[in-house]
Amino acid sequence: MSVTVRVPAKVNVQLAVGAARPDGFHDLANVFLAVGLYDEVTVAPSPGGPRVTCEGPDADQVPLDRTNLAVRAAEALAARHGISPDVHLHITKDIPVAGGMAGGSADGAGALLACDALWGTNASRDELLDICAELGSDVPFSLVGGAALGTGRGEKLRALETGGTFHWVFAMAARGLSTPAVFREFDRLAQGLDIPEPIASEELLGALAEGDPDALAAAVSNDLQPAALSLFPELADTLAAGRSAGALAGLVSGSGPTTAFLARDPESALKVAETLRSSGTCRAVRLATAPAPGATVVSA
Numbered sequence: 001m002s003v004t005v006r007v008p009a010k011v012n013v014q015l016a017v018g019a020a021r022p023d024g025f026h027d028l029a030n031v032f033l034a035v036g037l038y039d040e041v042t043v044a045p046s047p048g049g050p051r052v053t054c055e056g057p058d059a060d061q062v063p064l065d066r067t068n069l070a071v072r073a074a075e076a077l078a079a080r081h082g083i084s085p086d087v088h089l090h091i092t093k094d095i096p097v098a099g100g101m102a103g104g105s106a107d108g109a110g111a112l113l114a115c116d117a118l119w120g121t122n123a124s125r126d127e128l129l130d131i132c133a134e135l136g137s138d139v140p141f142s143l144v145g146g147a148a149l150g151t152g153r154g155e156k157l158r159a160l161e162t163g164g165t166f167h168w169v170f171a172m173a174a175r176g177l178s179t180p181a182v183f184r185e186f187d188r189l190a191q192g193l194d195i196p197e198p199i200a201s202e203e204l205l206g207a208l209a210e211g212d213p214d215a216l217a218a219a220v221s222n223d224l225q226p227a228a229l230s231l232f233p234e235l236a237d238t239l240a241a242g243r244s245a246g247a248l249a250g251l252v253s254g255s256g257p258t259t260a261f262l263a264r265d266p267e268s269a270l271k272v273a274e275t276l277r278s279s280g281t282c283r284a285v286r287l288a289t290a291p292a293p294g295a296t297v298v299s300a
């Protein structure tokens with residue numbers, strides 16, 4: 001018996017960051033959009049588990065010990081239900097590692113849903129969301145997918161309406177960026193400045209609801225982008241290459257270093273992808289549409 005769950009990556013179409021809190025986190029207005037690049041997590045009984053394996057182009061960068069978010073998810077669910085996490089978790093990874101697209105969070109949410117089905121623990125949606133929030137700020141969104149506004153440290157979600165399909169191109173960078181390091185750089189750059197309370201943009205929420213790519217492009221923003229560019233200045237060349245090919249907008253995804261380009265239609269997305277591929281400014285290029293559904297059981 002095994003269960004497989006498919007989980008999407010995300011792009012942050014708005015990431016407004018407040019001042020550092022006493023607990024080290026930052027309050028956010030984080031507008032998440034799930035995009036059609038997926039990891040899969042397959043779970044099967046395995047005495048003496050948990051045990052994790054991973055396949056995919058970036059598999060060698062994924063930790064296979066108890067720090068893996070899929071392992072932590074299995075352990076958290078088992079502990080709540082007083083059972084042993086005797087499970088083998090296999091990750092088929094297509095989401096770039098340390099890329100600002102919430103790949104680890106996707107695996108955490110996927111493992112949780114898969115183990116719940118395997119073990120018959122029948123956790124409620126609220127219990128699953130609570131465990132997700134314990135695992136990381138981005139993990140609840142990986143479970144729900146679609147589009148959502150995350151407040152607090154990003155874990156308190158409100159579902160957002162979306163109209164139509166958005167066409168995205170993603171440029172994967174040659175190396176990763178650490179999320180805590182990018183937030184630290186944000187704090188360093190913000191020293192002495194007055195940081196406003198993070199608030200979601202009404203124009204942006206309206207553009208999402210209308211499915212209007214031009215209006216969305218005019219409204220996207222990422223307060224972590226200056227910090228990501230400060231730590232990884234070459235990303236400016238990737239952004240320039242995608243914009244020169246007609247992307248409506250180009251921005252760093254979350255803490256980066258993946259860069260995300262919004263295109264008006266599929267033809268324009270292909271042109272942006274082609275230009276990025278030949279620009280020599282990135283490791284790989286992928287096309288994806290949004291919104292994508294959240295974590296979903298695909299076989300059991």
Ligand SMILES: C[C@@](CO)(OP(=O)(O)O)[C@H](O)COP(=O)(O)OP(=O)(O)OC[C@H]1O[C@@H](n2ccc(N)nc2=O)[C@H](O)[C@@H]1O
Nearest residue numbers: 024025026100101102136137138153179180183254255256
């Ligand atoms: C920046 C974002 C935007 O969606 O995503 P990524 O770019 O990493 O994918 C998220 O806020 C990342 O969420 P996630 O990767 O789950 O982070 P967590 O494990 O909760 O926290 C890792 C570290 O990031 C910093 N952190 C995270 C969230 C937050 N609201 N404020 C923070 O300062 C803290 O230093 C924390 O110790």
Ligand SMILES: Nc1ncnc2c1ncn2[C@@H]1O[C@H](COP(=O)(O)OP(=O)(O)O)[C@@H](O)[C@H]1O
Nearest residue numbers: 067068069097098099100101102103104105107
């Ligand atoms: N299942 C997982 N997949 C990828 N990275 C993981 C996983 N579990 C833990 N990690 C750790 O989380 C870090 C951040 O990875 P990831 O979630 O891919 O990026 P980001 O936080 O930028 O979206 C990795 O460098 C790795 O050390």
